[in-house]
Amino acid sequence: MEHPPESFEIEESRRDGTTVLTLHGELDLAYADGLSARLSELRDRGEPVLLDLDQLEFIDSSGLRVLLQATQASETGDWRFQVTRGSMAVARLLRGAGREGRLPTVEGPVE
Numbered sequence: 622m623e624h625p626p627e628s629f630e631i632e633e634s635r636r637d638g639t640t641v642l643t644l645h646g647e648l649d650l651a652y653a654d655g656l657s658a659r660l661s662e663l664r665d666r667g668e669p670v671l672l673d674l675d676q677l678e679f680i681d682s683s684g685l686r687v688l689l690q691a692t693q694a695s696e697t698g699d700w701r702f703q704v705t706r707g708s709m710a711v712a713r714l715l716r717g718a719g720r721e722g723r724l725p726t727v728e729g730p731v732e
Contacts, residue, residue, distance in 0.1 A: 643673040648684035657687045664700045674707030680714050692724055703727050
């Protein structure tokens with residue numbers, strides 16, 4: 622029996638000393654804790670992170686919680702965390718939650 626493909630995937634790469642986590646699919650309650658744990662590992666090692674949100678098809682409030690917690694950790698500590706502008710789904714959630722423009726965002730596509 623074939624298993625259906627995962628609805629969420631993290632693609633990890635390195636660029637110019639930064640760990641790039643590209644998120645694909647749907648970031649919801651089922652996957653938020655896994656992403657949070659990976660970000661915590663990278664933060665604890667002091668590795669700068671760029672979270673590429675451009676490929677997300679869906680994000681819910683649990684995904685937003687992970688983004689806000691990582692943002693807070695970078696603002697109160699010595700850890701660099703940034704996100705891409707994100708997909709329309711990300712923009713809708715941020716706008717609806719009153720968080721538009723409040724994340725450390727880089728301009729342009731991730732290469």
